[in-house]
Amino acid sequence: MTIVGMDDTHRSTSTTEPRPLSGIAKRLLADRHSLPLSIALHLVPGALIVAIYLLFAERFVLSIGYPVFLGWAIALSLVLGPLMAGLYWLGRKRNGQFSLRGVLHYTDKPLSRGKLAALAIPMFLWMMVLSFALTPLDSFIFDHFFTWLPFADAGGSATTYLQGNGRSAMLATLAMCLPLTGIALPLIEEFYFRGFLMPRIAHLGKGAPVLSTVLFSVYHFWAPWTVISKLIFFFPGPWFVWKKKDIRLSIGMHVGSTLISTVGGIVAIALNLV
Numbered sequence: 001m002t003i004v005g006m007d008d009t010h011r012s013t014s015t016t017e018p019r020p021l022s023g024i025a026k027r028l029l030a031d032r033h034s035l036p037l038s039i040a041l042h043l044v045p046g047a048l049i050v051a052i053y054l055l056f057a058e059r060f061v062l063s064i065g066y067p068v069f070l071g072w073a074i075a076l077s078l079v080l081g082p083l084m085a086g087l088y089w090l091g092r093k094r095n096g097q098f099s100l101r102g103v104l105h106y107t108d109k110p111l112s113r114g115k116l117a118a119l120a121i122p123m124f125l126w127m128m129v130l131s132f133a134l135t136p137l138d139s140f141i142f143d144h145f146f147t148w149l150p151f152a153d154a155g156g157s158a159t160t161y162l163q164g165n166g167r168s169a170m171l172a173t174l175a176m177c178l179p180l181t182g183i184a185l186p187l188i189e190e191f192y193f194r195g196f197l198m199p200r201i202a203h204l205g206k207g208a209p210v211l212s213t214v215l216f217s218v219y220h221f222w223a224p225w226t227v228i229s230k231l232i233f234f235f236p237g238p239w240f241v242w243k244k245k246d247i248r249l250s251i252g253m254h255v256g257s258t259l260i261s262t263v264g265g266i267v268a269i270a271l272n273l274v
Helices: 023-028 035-063 068-095 113-133 135-145 167-204 207-219 224-234 236-244 248-270
Strands: none
Touching: 023 068, 035 068, 035 167, 035 207, 068 167, 113 135, 113 224, 113 236, 113 248, 135 224, 167 207, 167 236, 167 248, 207 224, 207 236, 224 236, 236 248
């Protein structure tokens, strides 16, 4: 799997020396983040996503008769899009141009294609199978602990955010969201959480991928009933990225599963299978 435009992200800077940094850019691009800073950088985006959804996106999609899944896609885009722009801003501060060199790590592609596939395919299958198998656990936790949440059409099932608006609206929603929730948004999450944040807590050793998994699971404030299942099915991503120093592993697992799940949902709805 090739990360387009990132071949030189973590390449030696022998030809381009880092620029002097100051202020917030210096703090964010430091080799190490303090634990409070790392926790904040992991969780604040999730809080912003929920705030945008409740303040605007939910009411908007309900007013036009679409499933709230589209509202969550809008809220995610309005937070993760600027977040990605922020990474490029940091790259400009460091390199004098819009580049991710020195901003993201684990991008040197140390694994051969064969070794990458040998690891990424089982990781992808693990995430697909476990995320589906743990749905009853999500439903149980939601029904017993989170029915009070103010999110419209929330539920432990993977399809509750799509239901209630008719088959054509469900199909249109998934089709519109495919390039976003299926590809772009999980890719940005991998760049930010695994490529930018996790290397800066690498001094924690084996605790780095553990903390990354925990904080990433909690970051999903819009689905807190899925934290336990995410801890189980998502852990191989951060672990193997940390161990092998290759972000393509978690990209293949994460983006691959969201893409296949979204395409599968479109096909199932189009063929009246659900």
